[in-house]
Amino acid sequence: MRTLHWTDRLLAHVDRSLKTMTGTLPANNDFDYESRADELTPEEQAKSRQLMRVNHCGEVCAQGLYHGQMLSARRAATKAHLAHAAEEEQQHLVWCQQRLRELSGQTSYLNPLWYGASFLMGAATGLMGDKVSLGFIAATEEEVCKHLDRHLAELPERDHRTREIIAQMQADEAGHEQAALDEGGASYPAAVKQLMAFQSKLMTSSTRWI
Numbered sequence: 001m002r003t004l005h006w007t008d009r010l011l012a013h014v015d016r017s018l019k020t021m022t023g024t025l026p027a028n029n030d031f032d033y034e035s036r037a038d039e040l041t042p043e044e045q046a047k048s049r050q051l052m053r054v055n056h057c058g059e060v061c062a063q064g065l066y067h068g069q070m071l072s073a074r075r076a077a078t079k080a081h082l083a084h085a086a087e088e089e090q091q092h093l094v095w096c097q098q099r100l101r102e103l104s105g106q107t108s109y110l111n112p113l114w115y116g117a118s119f120l121m122g123a124a125t126g127l128m129g130d131k132v133s134l135g136f137i138a139a140t141e142e143e144v145c146k147h148l149d150r151h152l153a154e155l156p157e158r159d160h161r162t163r164e165i166i167a168q169m170q171a172d173e174a175g176h177e178q179a180a181l182d183e184g185g186a187s188y189p190a191a192v193k194q195l196m197a198f199q200s201k202l203m204t205s206s207t208r209w210i
């Protein structure tokens with residue numbers, strides 16, 4: 001098997017990042033839905049579109065975070081753990097991208113900005129050591145689960161398809177939180193979690209509209 005040169009890896013990374021940010025990753029069909037977007041009223045579609053644009057950006061952030069952390073993680077076991085979670089996150093991203101398309105919505109223009117910020121944040125926490133880095137994942141996923149709860153409450157009742165996607169994502173995110181703690185992640189103080197919640201609010205409120 002040919003060993004990849006670092007330039008090949010860099011190009012592969014740039015290609016994946018661009019597709020992540022622009023919502024053009026190849027589609028998959030591992031979700032079997034019952035309802036379709038055209039059964040919803042225009043108002044319901046608009047609401048779902050708005051929330052799914054935010055969730056798509058959340059998954060773009062997850063990619064940035066994991067890509068950054070994989071770059072600076074120390075232990076091989078941590079790198080493997082991060083790679084596995086990032087793969088599941090990529091599935092989430094594709095689900096959001098597809099649903100957004102069905103709802104005739106578009107991805108956020110702010111995706112490159114949030115991807116870059118998350119990548120830097122991931123790489124920086126990775127430099128502080130695996131314990132800090134895994135703890136950051138746990139704290140982030142905790143916040144994501146709360147955020148998805150709020151979205152489930154806000155989503156149109158009849159949009160079963162979007163609900164199904166969010167519920168599955170929420171179950172996976174809770175799994176990521178627990179796995180990061182089991183892998184040795186540090187428990188973050190409440191003040192840091194509050195700061196992270198504020199940053200998440202900034203992302204979710206901006207990408208609703210832009």
Ligand SMILES: [Fe+2]
Nearest residue numbers: 059062089092
């Ligand atoms: Fe996710």
Ligand SMILES: [Fe+2]
Nearest residue numbers: 141172173176
């Ligand atoms: Fe996750």
